[in-house]
Amino acid sequence: MATIDVQDLTLRYGDVTALDGVTFSLRDPGIYGLLGRNASGKTTFLSVLAGFRKATAGAVLLDGRPVFEDPDAMAQVCLIREGGDTVDGSENVEAALSFAQRMRPRWDHDYALGLxxxxxxxxxxxxxxxxxxxxxxxxxxxxxxxxxPVTAFDESYLGMDAPSRYAFYDELLRDYMEHPRTVMLSTHHIEEVSSLLEEVVIIDRGRLLMQAEAETLRTRGATVTGPAEAVDRFATRLQVLNERRLGPTKSVVVYGTFDGDHRRQAADAGLEVGPLPLQDLFVHLTGATSSEMAMTAAGSGGATGAGQ
Amino acid sequence: MFDERSPIYRQIADRIKADVLSGVLQADEQVMSTNQYASFYRINPATAAKAFQELVDEGVLYKRRGVGMFVSPEAAERLRSEHRGRFFSDVLEPMVREAQAIGIPLSEVVRHIEQLAEEVE
Structure with missing residues (x-):
C-alpha cells in the first residue's frame, strides 16, 4: 500500500512561490489526474513527491513517512518525465531498461520487452x-x-502519436487492473484520459483548486444557451464561469449541482442545455479571470475532498 | 464512446438495463466482469464497479461471490414496469409539447398513433 498525504506543502524558488500550502490525500490504489496549466506547480509537486526536491514547508508523506531523503520511500515512487530524461543519450534502449531493472525492485523485464x-x-x-x-x-x-507502488507520468505520453497513446492507455489500464497501484497522470490535456481517471486534483498557480471524483465533475458543468434574458434569469442561481453573446443569444458556462429539476426548468424556459467536457470545465476553472470564482465554487459546491 | 452529459457509470448501467429489457441479457445470465467492461470501454475499473453496484442496489443484477454478476430473474419485469411508469411523462409529454409548438393539432397526432398501432399489429 502507498497512501500519499500532502500536508500544507509549500515550495519557493527564491522569490517565486511554486507551491503554496497544498494539502490533499490519495488513496491506494487509484488512477489520478493531476491537472493544471503550464507553470501551475504540477512538475514541482511531482519532484517533491519523488524526493528530488526538499519542501520549503510542509511535507509529502508516503504511508505516513516523509519521502525526502528516505531511500525506501524514494524507491517506491517512479516519476517519468516527458522524454524520459532519466537515461543517458549515448546508451541504447536495452541499457536504459537494465538501469531501471537495477533501480526498481518490482521491475518486470519481460513486460518491458513486450512493451x-x-x-x-x-x-x-x-x-x-x-x-x-x-x-x-x-x-x-x-x-x-x-x-x-506510486508511478507518476508527467506529460510523458504527450509526445506519442495517437495510435501509440491509445496503446499506452490500454496497457496502463490492463496492467493497473492486474497490479493495482497508485498512478498519477499529470497533464493539461485531459480529453483522452478523462475516462481513465478515478479522481482529479487541479492545481492552479501553486494552490490546490479542487480535488473531486471525475464522475462528479462530469455532472457539475453545463452550457446553457438561449435568449439572453432567459439565460440570465436561469443562471442567477448558478455559478457562471464564462459567458458569450451572439446578438440576442447568450451562452453561459455554469458550474454547480445540476439536477433533473434544473434541466426541466431550462427546457420550460426554452433554453438549450449542453454537456461540458472535463477539458472545457478545466479550461474555465483555471482561466485567468475566472480562477477566483472557481475557488468559491469549489468550496460551495463541496467538490473538494469528494469521494473521501 | 460516451457523451459527457451524465456520469459514465450511469451510462453503463443504462446500457445494461437496455440489454435486459431487449432480452439480449437473459435472466440468470452472467454479465461481463468489471475489468472486462473497463478494458472494453477504456474506463477506470472503479467507474465500471460503480455501475454494477448501482444495478445490484436496484435489483437488476445479483452477485455470486467469487463467480461474478448475474441478471436477476425479476429484472426484466421490474424494468418494464418502471419504464411503464415513466412512459407518459418521458415520451408522451414532450411529444405533445412539440406538436403544440409547431402547430400540429392533437387530433392529427391521435390519428397517426392509431394508424401506427394498426400497422404494428
Whole structure:
C-alpha cells in the first residue's frame, strides 16, 4: 500500500512561490489526474513527491513517512518525465531498461520487452537517436514496467502519436487492473484520459483548486444557451464561469449541482442545455479571470475532498 | 464512446438495463466482469464497479461471490414496469409539447398513433 498525504506543502524558488500550502490525500490504489496549466506547480509537486526536491514547508508523506531523503520511500515512487530524461543519450534502449531493472525492485523485464515490441521500439537503438515519439514510448515503458507502488507520468505520453497513446492507455489500464497501484497522470490535456481517471486534483498557480471524483465533475458543468434574458434569469442561481453573446443569444458556462429539476426548468424556459467536457470545465476553472470564482465554487459546491 | 452529459457509470448501467429489457441479457445470465467492461470501454475499473453496484442496489443484477454478476430473474419485469411508469411523462409529454409548438393539432397526432398501432399489429 502507498497512501500519499500532502500536508500544507509549500515550495519557493527564491522569490517565486511554486507551491503554496497544498494539502490533499490519495488513496491506494487509484488512477489520478493531476491537472493544471503550464507553470501551475504540477512538475514541482511531482519532484517533491519523488524526493528530488526538499519542501520549503510542509511535507509529502508516503504511508505516513516523509519521502525526502528516505531511500525506501524514494524507491517506491517512479516519476517519468516527458522524454524520459532519466537515461543517458549515448546508451541504447536495452541499457536504459537494465538501469531501471537495477533501480526498481518490482521491475518486470519481460513486460518491458513486450512493451517495446508493442511500441515498435528497437532495444538496440541509441536513446539519443530516438524521435520525440520514441523517447516518449521508452519513457512510458520505463514507468509501466517499474510497477512502482506510486508511478507518476508527467506529460510523458504527450509526445506519442495517437495510435501509440491509445496503446499506452490500454496497457496502463490492463496492467493497473492486474497490479493495482497508485498512478498519477499529470497533464493539461485531459480529453483522452478523462475516462481513465478515478479522481482529479487541479492545481492552479501553486494552490490546490479542487480535488473531486471525475464522475462528479462530469455532472457539475453545463452550457446553457438561449435568449439572453432567459439565460440570465436561469443562471442567477448558478455559478457562471464564462459567458458569450451572439446578438440576442447568450451562452453561459455554469458550474454547480445540476439536477433533473434544473434541466426541466431550462427546457420550460426554452433554453438549450449542453454537456461540458472535463477539458472545457478545466479550461474555465483555471482561466485567468475566472480562477477566483472557481475557488468559491469549489468550496460551495463541496467538490473538494469528494469521494473521501 | 460516451457523451459527457451524465456520469459514465450511469451510462453503463443504462446500457445494461437496455440489454435486459431487449432480452439480449437473459435472466440468470452472467454479465461481463468489471475489468472486462473497463478494458472494453477504456474506463477506470472503479467507474465500471460503480455501475454494477448501482444495478445490484436496484435489483437488476445479483452477485455470486467469487463467480461474478448475474441478471436477476425479476429484472426484466421490474424494468418494464418502471419504464411503464415513466412512459407518459418521458415520451408522451414532450411529444405533445412539440406538436403544440409547431402547430400540429392533437387530433392529427391521435390519428397517426392509431394508424401506427394498426400497422404494428
Amino acid at each position: 517495446l515490441e508493442r511500441f515498435q521500439l528497437s532495444p538496440k537503438k541509441k536513446v539519443g537517436q530516438l524521435s520525440r515519439g520514441q523517447r516518449a514510448a521508452l519513457a512510458v515503458t520505463l514507468g509501466l514496467a517499474s510497477r512502482a
